[in-house]
Amino acid sequence: ETGVTQTPRHLVMGMTNKKSLKCEQHLGHNAMYWYKQSAKKPLELMFVYSLEERVENNSVPSRFSPECPNSSHLFLHLHTLQPEDSALYLCASSNDGGPYEQYFGPGTRLTVT
Amino acid sequence: KQEVTQIPAALSVPEGENLVLNCSFTDSAIYNLQWFRQDPGKGLTSLLLIQSSQREQTSGRLNASLDKSSGRSTLYIAASQPGDSATYLCAVKADSWGKLQFGAGTQVVVTP
Numbered sequence: 001e002t003g004v005t006q007t008p009r010h011l012v013m014g015m016t017n018k019k020s021l022k023c024e025q026h027l028g029h030n031a032m033y034w035y036k037q038s039a040k041k042p043l044e045l046m047f048v049y050s051l052e053e054r055v056e057n058n059s060v061p062s063r064f065s066p067e068c069p070n071s072s073h074l075f076l077h078l079h080t081l082q083p084e085d086s087a088l089y090l091c092a093s094s095n096d097g098g099p100y101e102q103y104f105g106p107g108t109r110l111t112v113t
Numbered sequence: 114k115q116e117v118t119q120i121p122a123a124l125s126v127p128e129g130e131n132l133v134l135n136c137s138f139t140d141s142a143i144y145n146l147q148w149f150r151q152d153p154g155k156g157l158t159s160l161l162l163i164q165s166s167q168r169e170q171t172s173g174r175l176n177a178s179l180d181k182s183s184g185r186s187t188l189y190i191a192a193s194q195p196g197d198s199a200t201y202l203c204a205v206k207a208d209s210w211g212k213l214q215f216g217a218g219t220q221v222v223v224t225p
Contacts, residue, residue: 031211041217042117042217043213043215048210048211056212100162102147102211103159104158
């Protein structure tokens with residue numbers, strides 16, 4: 001595997017389910033990010049982890065819970081989501097000491113029914 | 114608060130024409146600016162990264178310029194091809210934590 005991978009690629013869940021999104025980076029980076037992309041809206045940053053420590057939580061509802069067990073893996077735990085949470089969730093990574101170029105995974109298309 | 118704008122929102126050109134995509138930002142205090150390409154339903158592919166101290170970057174048929182003082186960047190794609198059809202996004206890094214502020218993108222269609 002190379003670059004940034006995300007699983008699953010597609011997910012359909014009910015409002016009462018609990019699921020997790022997984023991201024793995026194979027680039028030796030030390031920072032990882034979760035973004036949300038909704039239709040007709042710019043990408044929104046959700047969380048930033050640098051050296052496995054969360055450094056930004058962009059006013060995201062508590063029904064989204066991130067976890068970064070090490071610098072290569074990032075999870076987004078989901079529970080009691082709303083239909084408006086349906087979106088493409090993108091993971092990215094970069095090197096915090098420079099050159100700061102962010103590399104993105106293919107995304108998980110989430111549909112909440 | 115940093116705001117990033119991309120105009121036009123959509124663009125259609127015949128194959129072979131040069132593409133010019135614009136990105137503007139309101140706060141000139143940026144670390145860098147990155148251009149991405151996104152195909153429908155897919156993730157983002159990084160095209161070019163321009164550091165705040167640079168004026169331009171080139172990669173193959175792509176050239177991106179940066180004018181921090183006027184808050185503008187332009188992406189030029191020479192001799193466009195149907196495979197260049199995609200949405201192009203620009204993003205600025207405005208703080209030390211790697212947070213990127215994205216524009217809404219320009220959707221490009223290159224017709225054969």
